[in-house]
Amino acid sequence: MERVPEPRTNDERELLLGWLAFHRNALAAKCDGLSDEQLVTMSAEPSDLSLLGLVRHLTEMEHYYLAHAITGGGTTPVYCTEDDEDGDILGLAPDMARSSMDRWLAERRHADAELAAVEALDARAPGNGFSVRWNLIKIIQEYARHNGHADLLRERIDGATGE
Numbered sequence: 001m002e003r004v005p006e007p008r009t010n011d012e013r014e015l016l017l018g019w020l021a022f023h024r025n026a027l028a029a030k031c032d033g034l035s036d037e038q039l040v041t042m043s044a045e046p047s048d049l050s051l052l053g054l055v056r057h058l059t060e061m062e063h064y065y066l067a068h069a070i071t072g073g074g075t076t077p078v079y080c081t082e083d084d085e086d087g088d089i090l091g092l093a094p095d096m097a098r099s100s101m102d103r104w105l106a107e108r109r110h111a112d113a114e115l116a117a118v119e120a121l122d123a124r125a126p127g128n129g130f131s132v133r134w135n136l137i138k139i140i141q142e143y144a145r146h147n148g149h150a151d152l153l154r155e156r157i158d159g160a161t162g163e
Helices: 012-031 051-071 094-117 132-158
Strands: none
Touching (some): 012 051, 012 094, 012 132, 051 094, 051 132, 094 132
């Protein structure tokens, strides 16, 4: 899989969007080449995390902190409900892999479109009242944190290491 390089700019918007692209790509690389069964493997017991669970969790994060926060529209969770607060991570089956990956890509495209329409990073995001900058940094740190988990999960599945 072709990797997105670390951003090399001093322009704040390009820098933040560059790090977002880098971390999205890093998670995609951790999932690349695995079977649907491997994507749902909880390889670091006793943790319930799987690579697909991380993808689904970050789909929720993209939906809430980018699409919802920036537009201020209603926020219906993608996978989690009041009855199943961990629906993004728990109870996953191999037959959920393709649709979950497609939904992640769709949420990313939606978030990118919303971000492109925002003129200033210090603009208040009506969905949660924080600035667009705050929401961008929040999602970047979510990816960075969970990419560390993805590194360990992937290594335990097939020994693959590296960014």
